[in-house]
Amino acid sequence: MSEDVFAALEESQQQSPESVLERLIETLTAQKNYHRLFDALLMQQKHAMGLEVLQPTTFDNVPDERKREFEEAYIEAARKVGNLFLxxxxxxxxxxxxQTIQEPERVSEALSKINPRTVPEDKVEGLIQVCAYEGANPEKGFEIMLQSNGICNTITVFDQMNAQLKPESRKKIAQLLVDQLYTDLVQSLQYHVQQKMPIAPPADNLRELIAGRDWMFEGGSYHIDVSHLNSVVRFARLLSEDDPHLAKVIELCEYGSRLDQQFQYPGESPFEDFYPAHLHFFKALVGEENDRNLAIGYFEKKLEMEPDEDDKQMIAYVLIDLLTRLKMNERAIELAETYLSQFEDPNTFSFTSLCRQTNHLDVLQKVARGKGDLVTFAGALLDAQNKPQPQES
Structure with missing residues (x-):
């Protein structure tokens, strides 16, 4: 750093301490030395408050009655420096x-405008780090990851981070993966069809591409990494019941159901018959009453026939999830009371939350009474009392 900079600060001191601080801030801004600019801005504030300035960011030497004033200056300085970095x-x-001043939206919004296709190679890992691992914009991080590192790496990371992500982020990332896998599979099938039938009319719909073409699956043939297909279908259970991506997911399940048995990897209960079971689940969400009844019957039979108590709870969890999405709350709460009334995990299933969401605090009271849980019983009693009553017409 030039000695002239230090000399300029010494010259400013002859005018006033305020001049030193103004020159310091001007110099650091011109140098784009923004981390030290943050220190200088708070040094300026502490000087104005008549405090020692050598430890500008600490609250230790700020009197209690003036901490609010310094906190406001701290927030404003962080906001200014953050915007300069943006x-x-x-x-x-x-x-x-x-993040320090609890205003994450500004960075998330800026990151959302990035086009993953134009990210320089040397910036990819840094952006994935801040977006996905640090949580600034997980959906954009996975979008960049998918574009730069491919679907295999993205699936692995999503599996590892799933529990850390907010539900809305999980849904958006699942949508990304469904779109990518569907596109890749369609392109692979198009190529296979063109090789076999050069004059076949073009099609970009998965169902149309495999309809009446059993020869595409002969000899154990497949057209996409089958482990990726399995993972993406599993992730698709994160999607909302009104998500248009479910139409693609159903086609992916239809494709998977036609693969040779060696490539139809079993899932956890109740998805041992992986693609048929998922077809029931997804068709119930988007289909007519008959599809819903078939799916509910399918999973209820699995529940009835299952001898293992842990697997019974897994099946009940899936069935309750399906029933609540279909707004069949009475059946859902009945099953939950029987099989999952002991579960209180915010990341998987909470019986208390289900009772609240479905307006069955009376059931929660009954279960709490049976367990001798006075606190939950009292809470359910009070919440039920405070719940607004419907207006008479």
Whole structure:
């Protein structure tokens, strides 16, 4: 650093301490030395408050009655420095400041505008780090990961991070993976058809491409990594019941059902018959009453026939999930009371949350009474009392 910079600060001291701080801030801004600019801004604030300035970011020497004033200056300085880093597209540095002052939306919004196809190779890992691993914009992080590192790596990371992500992020990432796998599979099938039938009319629909073409599956043939297909179908259970991506997922299940048995890997209970079971589940969400009844009957029979108690709970969990999505709350709460009334895990299933969501606090009271749980019983009693009553017409 030039000695002239230090000399300029010494010259400013002859005018006033305020001049030193103004020159310092101007210099650091011009140098784009924004981390130290943050220190200088708070040094300026502490000087204005008549406090020692050598440890500018600490609250230790700030009197209690003035901490609110310093906190406001701290937030404003972090916001200013964070925006300067965003202007330079230094997202990780910006995230440090905006996350500290609990304003993550500014960075998330900026990241959402990135086109994954135009990210320079040397920026990919940094962006994935701040977006996905640090949580600034998980959906964008996985979008960049999918574009740059491929679907295999993306599936692995999503499996590892699933429990850490918010439900909305999980849904968006599942949508990304469904779209990517569907597109890849359609392209692979199109190529197979063209090789076998050069004059066949073009089709970009998976169901149309495999209809009446059993020869595509002869000899154990497949057209996509079958482990990727299995994972993406499993992830698709994260999608909402009104998600248009479910139409693609059903076609993926139809394709998977036609694969040689050696490639139809079994899932966890009740999805041992992986693709047929998932077809029941997804068709119930998007289909008519007959599809719903068939699916409910399918899983109820599995529940009835299952001898293992742990597997019974897994089946009940899936069935309750399906029933609540179909707004069949009475049947859902009945099953939950029988099989899952002891479960209180916010990441998987909470019996208390289900009772609240389905307006069955009376059932929660009954279960709490049976368990001798006075706290939950009292809470359910009070919440039921405070719940707004429907207006008489």
């Amino acid at each position: 202007d330079e597209k230094m997202y990780s540095d910006a995230w440090l400041y905006f």
